[in-house]
Amino acid sequence: MTTDAFLADCRARLAFDLLSNTWNAVVLWALREGPYRHGELRERIGGISSKVLTETLRRLEFNGLVDRQAHPGAPPRVAYELTPLGRTLLVPIDTIGAWAFAHGDEVMAAQERASGLQ
């Protein structure tokens, strides 16, 4: 098992905290096909406010997962791109997504069962 010293190890927490935010994984995933600008990202994602998108990008940048390129001038042009490190995180994200597609209905069924019998 690769992660046997899991419980006490803070390093594992690191990855979970990265994926624990509502939007981190979504933005990372949306960026997988190349640089996008702020507005493009908002469109592609849908349902995220401008403020929250900026916060998320700042967080990802802080953790070395996203690279921010500001081309100066007016109007402002800012592009965001995955770093190589950020790109490696797409693997776990995809694994989670795959699990959801395989077992999502089982979870929902369990939820309804549990709700039903109070």
Add this chain to the structure above:
Amino acid sequence: MTTDAFLADCRARLAFDLLSNTWNAVVLWALREGPYRHGELRERIGGISSKVLTETLRRLEFNGLVDRQAHPGAPPRVAYELTPLGRTLLVPIDTIGAWAFAHGDEVMAAQERASGLQ
């Protein structure tokens, strides 16, 4: 790509929400080696309060990931065990942990770099 319709799909969110809680994944992981009782789990995990452990177990049970067996009598004996569904979720959890072990130091280095230059 298995999860191309990721952004709009609520099913993917399901899995992320499951792993977004601070303790869900930890408790799931702690349960991977068979049934444990409330007190045993607390010991094995460390740093979790009784109340929060109960809440977490209730949540996991609600989602069909954990099975709760109460053997009546005094003193009370309650054991928790992974369901087959819960066991499948160990795979993504392990993937995340493996990523953390492989790239955790890169993230920490990036954080220090970002903190350093203000």
Add this chain to the structure above:
DNA sequence: CAGCATCCCGGCAGATACTG
């Protein structure tokens, strides 16, 4: 266009004390 400044709210999680 990109993004800060505010205000606000709900829910996770910790600490503490109590019960069958």
Add this chain to the structure above:
DNA sequence: CAGTATCTGCCGGGATGCTG
């Protein structure tokens, strides 16, 4: 032993409005 009952603080995230 395995919980429940409170009280509390914190932070993510939404809404709105303003700026260079």
